[in-house]
Amino acid sequence: xxxxxxxxxxNVMKVISxxxxxxxxxxxxxxxxxxxxxxxxxxxxxxxxxLGNTIPDNPSPSNDPYFNDPRNIERIELAIQQAxxxxxxxxxxxxxxxxxxx
Numbered sequence: 001x002x003x004x005x006x007x008x009x010x011n012v013m014k015v016i017s018x019x020x021x022x023x024x025x026x027x028x029x030x031x032x033x034x035x036x037x038x039x040x041x042x043x044x045x046x047x048x049x050x051l052g053n054t055i056p057d058n059p060s061p062s063n064d065p066y067f068n069d070p071r072n073i074e075r076i077e078l079a080i081q082q083a084x085x086x087x088x089x090x091x092x093x094x095x096x097x098x099x100x101x102x
Contacts, residue, residue, distance in 0.1 A: 013038050015045070 013036035014028075021028050021039050028037050032048035039046045049069050060067040067073060082088065091099070 012036070015040055017041075 014031070015038045016028065018039055018041040028048065031037055033050050037048040039048070050071075052070055058064070058067050059073075
């Protein structure tokens with residue numbers, strides 16, 4: 001009998017005003033490394049995205065902003081390595097329906 005555990009990561013974001021960001025820049029720049037920080041400026045929302053030591057090129061042909069975040073690239077590379085190492089579980093259609101509650 002196999003027992004599979006699934007963890008759902010809930011992305012929590014903090015939305016702050018531009019004034020709040022200006023008053024506490026260091027605090028929010030440090031927080032952006034571990035969590036999503038969104039700055040509301042009039043009717044626009046801006047996101048602080050840590051890029052590390054370099055500004056990476058976007059590998060997406062459509063320039064999808066998802067690939068601008070190096071954390072997303074790291075997750076994709078980890079998943080590719082896990083697949084190469086055989087650390088995958090193949091689900092049947094019935095398994096997929098059961099997991100999704102269909």
